[in-house]
Amino acid sequence: MHGIDFIIIAAYFTGLLALGFFRRGSTETEQSFLLSGRTISLPAFVATLVSTWYGGILGVGEYSYQFGISQWVLFGLPYYVFALLFAVFLAGKIRENKALTIPEALAKTYKSKTGNVSAVLIFLLVSPAPYILMLGMLFRFVTGSDAHLLIFASLTALFSVLYVSISGFRAVIRTDILQFALMFIGFIVLIALAIQSAGPPRDIWSQLSETHQDPLGGHNIQYLLVWFFIALWTFVDPSFHQRAAAAKTPATARKGIFLSVGFWFLFDILTVLGGLYGFVILGEIDNPVLVYPELGAYLLPAGLSGIFFLTLLATIMSTLDSFLLISGQTIGRDLAAKLWKPEKSILLTRCGMLLSAILGIILIVIYPSVVTLWYVIGSVLIPGLLFPVLGIYLPVFRLQRDKATLSLIIPVLVSSAWMMLGTLTADDLYSYAFLGLEPFYPGLISAAALWYFGRQQTAE
Incomplete structure (x- = not known):
């Protein structure tokens, strides 16, 4: 990477901080801080849901590099199915429900104890640890030092706490719109240069292994069924519930998920092609999880290298900031405030975000x-x-x-x-x-x- 690339990266972090402060309201309520006043428009809904649900970009690259087109069958198709079912059966009802969070809805449907127990489980479910770890891997790739993995991952996680804690969900929405644009711009540029280097997809097909060409990646149907079960995560994912609850209308939530599935399909095509071109152009690499950064470093000139690094960074951070807010509100607002000081729910949410980031940093040391x-x-x-x-x-x-x-x-x-x-x-x-x-x-x-x-x- 060159000086211009680091200038671009610095501008990105400055922009995130500015978006966190932008148009911060003078009055702050739970509904405005946690759900942006339930006024999210259709374009903003799509941008935030698409970017948030694709945070595991390095894992996607690793799988497509090793197993080819089965990435779409295992990591795309099951999630499309359950996202569409979520849109049809749940999205409108979640928007009409007055509860702001899943634990609050569970407490109203069942008992307060049920809501308290669910708050602990959801706090663990939305742990930001995987995304903090991926940030560390990205920065280690740039700096070439293992010592920098934990340092830069921790600093980026704490930076996310800073800009999200300023305006809450509004900051998440505004930054997700930027991150949504960076996702598609970066991968479109990468695939365009890959095609220029190695030819169109039909030309590289013969250079792929049978495993890459197999829709199941060499696995059996039973393995596919496992991933369909894992995709049930969609039904309990707090980021899905949060966005459906924050939509302007129930129709906005339903339409937004349908449109999001279309964008996920387009982005899946780009990421699958990125893994396949990485296999053909780079050959054997030491760490397949870094196939996208490796391919970007090989193909992209100065300036574009920085933009593609931001593409990967933004894709991860869009999920990190959302999970930090959700985990913070779950442990701070839905548990601590309910048991201690309800009038301090927003402050406790901010404290919960910081706690979540610290625990995530500890967790990546235990499970790297x-x-x-x-x-x-x-x-x-x-x-x-x-x-x-x-x-x-x-x-x-x-x-x-x-x-x-x-x-x-x-x-x-x-x-x-x-x-x-x-x-x-x-x-x-x-x-x-x-x-x-x-x-x-x-x-x-x-x-x-x-x-x-x-x-x-x-x-x-």
């Missing part, structure tokens, strides 16, 4: 793998949250009020215990399956059983 962090967090927490959250809006999934809290806790304990047993008995360091079964499934089975018996007794 993006995939491991996603796997552990998702496998343990999603089974517990799924049925109680769906029950808020869909009566068929609703539990008895006195069963809801246990339905949150027991599946999490089952998945956690299964994961620990797998860790103790598996030969592979990164295997968590016990008796050949991934921990997600016992947790989901126990959650389904609790819902079934709860619903059956309700019906009686």
Whole structure:
């Protein structure tokens, strides 16, 4: 990278800070700070949802470099399906619900204790740790020093806390619009230069391995089904709920998700092509997770290198800042303020953001793998949250009020215990399956059983 690239990066961080201060209102309410007054327009809704839901850009590059077009089948298609179902069945109802957050909605539907327990689970679910780690990997790539990974990752995470804490969700929306534009501009430029270097996609097809050409990437149908189950994350993802609740109207929320799926499809095409061109142009590289930065460094001249670095940085930060706000409001507003000082909910939200960032930094020291962090967090927490959250809006999934809290806790304990047993008995360091079964499934089975018996007794 050259001097002009670093000037571009410095301008980006200055711009984020300016957007955080821009038009900050003199009066600050919970609804304005957490949901931008529930006035988000359709273009802003699409920009913030698209950019926020694509934070794992380095993991996407790693997978497409290794397994080719199956990236779209495994990481795209399942999420399109559940996002569209979310739009049809949940988005409008979430917008019409007066609750500002998932824990508040759970407390109103079931009991306050249920809301408190869910606040702890959601705080863990939206941990910013994977995105802090990816930021560190990016800066390590630029500086070439392992020592800089934790330093720059920590500084960037704390910077995100700064600009989001100024205006809350409004700052997230404004910066996400910028980050949305950078996502597409950077990858369009990268693919255009890759085509110029290696030829159009039809010319490189023959240079790919069978694994790259296989829609399942050499895996079986059972493996595909696993990813469909993991995509259930969409239904309990607080960023989806937050944006649906903040939309101007229920129709805005529904239309916005449909449009977002279209943009995700377009961006998936760009990211798949980026991985394939990285395989053809770069050949064997030491760390596939850095295929996009490696390809950008190889193809892009000064200036464009800085812009593409911002593309990757912005894609990660768009998710980081959203998760910091959600985790901050969950532990600060939905838990601490409810139990301690309700009138200090916004201040406690800001403190919660700082706490979340610090815990995320600690977590990347313990689990220095993006995939491991996603796997552990998702496998343990999603089974517990799924049925109680769906029950808020869909009566068929609703539990008895006195069963809801246990339905949150027991599946999490089952998945956690299964994961620990797998860790103790598996030969592979990164295997968590016990008796050949991934921990997600016992947790989901126990959650389904609790819902079934709860619903059956309700019906009686």
